[in-house]
Amino acid sequence: MQRLRFLVWKEFLELRLNPRLFGVVIVAPIIQLTMLGYAATTDIHDVPVVVADGDRSARSRELISKFEASPNFSVVATVTTVNEIEPFLERGRAWLALSIPAGHGTAVESHVPSTVQVVADGTDSNSTTVALGYATSLIGAYAQELIGAAAPGAAPPIDARIRVWYNPRLESRFFMIPGVLALVLLVVTANLASMAVVREKELGTLEQLNVTPLRRWELIVGKLLPYGLIAMVDVLLVVAVAVGWFQIPLLGSFALLVAMSAIYVFSTLALGLFISTISETQQQAMMTSTFFFLTPMLYLSGFIFPIENMPQVIQPVTYLIPLRYFLVIVRGIFLKGIGLELLWPQALALLAWGTGMLALAVLRSRKRAA
Secondary structure, eight states: OHHHHHHHHHHHHHHHHOHHHHIIIIIHHHHHHHHHHHHOOOOOOSEEEEEEESSOSHHHHHHHHHHHHOTTEEEEEEESSGGGGHHHHHHTSOSEEEEEOTTHHHHHHTTOOEEEEEEEEOSSHHHHHHHHHHHHHHHHHHHHHHHTTSOTTOOOSEEEEEEEESOTTOOHHHHHHHHHHHHHHHHHHHHHHHHHHHHHHHHTHHHHHHTSSOOHHHHHHHHHHHHHHHHHHHHHHHHHHHHHTSOOOOOSOHHHHHHHHHHHHHHHHHHHHHHHHTOSSHHHHHHHIIIIIIHHHHHHSSSSSOGGGSOTTTGGGGGGOHHHHHHHHHHIIIIIOOOHHHHHHHHHHHHHHHHHHHHHHHHHHHHHHO
């Protein structure tokens, strides 16, 4: 027992002498629990709604006020025609659209059923199902208020018609499988790139490469390019399986998807290079990428939990996650068929993120070499 006690004590001393490993096993779980405990929620609230009010009457404004007063909805805009709601749903600025037809107020006052339409963005099937349940319940409760003291068999004055865009059958695989492409690229490129550079450190060959005529950019490109090519092959494989086997519709441009994937791979390779500059061993690189980068990105990017439902204090953090932008791109191209005219902000954000991360990694490597 005494020998065992000394051996255990020795391991704790070695752990204490390695502050980076200590941070991974002690600090990282605390940070993840604090952040993800709030972000990992399936609750749906403040659903963004755009309203197409073609009536502009007191009754239409009364219905809109019901949505504004509900804690489950947030009216982001009020437009006049149904054609104006499409950009809101395409860009993800609204999950639902409420269309109130002209003559709605007159019909309600005349006790003639009025048909309103609720259009939903079906890309996130789970959240959309809950949001539609909230909407139909709210409209039904409002219709009961209008009936008032009428006979129990009286027809409801408002009839809500539901339409779901982009994923009419609300199949969850339509939402998840395009996201798997983004996750696979992140895991493959960030992990392999970081460990490839660190492996050179462990073997002592990185110093030998540094004294060769190779320029720094040539060394970086030479180390990262093979994993970039592997990632692009993965893009082709995942898209083929998604479309051919799982029957996921690819409504947008395949060429645009490949181009956007290349920008995303550039960003994740830059992340892997940065991880290599703060790691001394392959084990440390893997643990750092997993605990400090991949796991938080998985939960905070919108891959599983909608960003709009996260606490306001956490939502700004998601702008630092490249996976967030590529998820919008890949789901938009697959399910909505949108093009670069709508996706350029995400593409620009990815390019800026990757450039910044690459610059930071190069700066750190120069300091270490000095």
